[in-house]
Amino acid sequence: MAFFKRELSPVAIFERALKDKQATRRKLDERLVVAEKALDEQRMLAETLAKAGASNAQLDRAEAKMRVVEDKAKTLRAAVAECDEQIVLAERALGEAVAQRDRDKAANEIEAVAAAIEQAVPRFEIGAAALVDAVTRSKPVMSEATRFGADVDEIRREVLAMAELICWELRSAAVRTRAGNANIALLAPPEIRQLPPPESDRQMVYTLSPLTWREGEEPKRAAAFTMVALPKGLLPAALQHQHVDYLNARRVQTLMHVHGSGQLQVEPGADDPALVDLDALASEAQASPQADVA
Incomplete structure (x- = not known):
């Protein structure tokens, strides 16, 4: 019975x-x-x-x-x-x-990804902190080790900020999926472009304008509203002219909610009139100290 x-x-x-x-x-x-x-x-x-x-x-x-x-x-x-x-x-x-x-099944899977990221974040933070401590706790610390520790700590902060943001985006996508309002990108996700590995002479930032610069003989371009690892030599001029901002900036988080992280952005063409030449901006900044003060 x-x-x-x-x-x-x-x-x-x-x-x-x-x-x-x-x-x-x-x-x-x-x-x-x-x-x-x-x-x-x-x-x-x-x-x-x-x-x-x-x-x-x-x-x-x-x-x-x-x-x-x-x-x-x-x-x-x-x-x-x-x-x-x-x-x-x-x-x-x-x-x-x-x-x-x-839709509920897809939303549950998306929420499971967000939960897995949230569970992994504390372990990452502990590991990064242990790595920085291992490099800097001894008295005879070389300058290379100090720079390495600073880079690791900077990457840690960026990863934590991005983890919080991506969890928010995933949960928002789960809500839209459950309600039947998900965009096509959720149903057929495109191939994600791999971001370049973090380097000591680069800074991960978020673009506010379409940018172009050169690295050696190779021209580089990035669309607006995209995460990009920008050479640190170009960073002051780009920040001063409001063409980029840090990932943990409040306005960047809002723009990411609206435009995403730039994975679907198409790289601008070389003849795009809106392109901002960061090399030219950096040269002007070096030639005019008063511009730096301003």
Whole structure:
């Protein structure tokens, strides 16, 4: 004896309702076939009596029987039509329930990723802190080790800020997915461009304008609203002219909520009139100390 009944999911409820409607439709159809056959027989009988010159009483009885059978057939036809409408509604409800189940499943997976990141962040922070401590706790510390410790601590802060931001984006995406308002990028994620590894002479920043610069003989370009590892020699001029900002800046977090982290941004063309030449800005800043003061 079952003391506890398993609670049915919305999909199972609508599937059961649809099956019940379809079974009712089959039974009504069988009864309608019988009624139509009986109506044909009554019509043939009335016709035969009329042709044979039957009495008025016999014809009255035959017509009365025919009307009874005809009314029954008409009632069954109306019931079949109503049942067909109910089946259409049940199929639509089942389709919506299946779609919602799939959206909930996708949203749960997205939230699981966010939870996994949040669980991994403390371990990363502890490991980064231990690495910095291992480098700097001894008295005879070389300048290279000091720079390395500073770089690790800087990367730690950036990773923590980005982890908080990406968890917010993931949970927002899960809410949109559950509500059926997710953008196409969630349904078919593109290949993510790998960010360059952090280097001691670079700083990860967020662009506010489309930028271009050169590294050796190779021209580099970055679209607006994109995370990029910018050479530190170009950083002061880019910050001064409001073309970039740090990842943990409040306005950058807002812009990331609006535009994302730049993974879907298309690299601007070399002839884009909006491109800002960071090499030219850095040269102007070095040539005019007053510009640095300003």
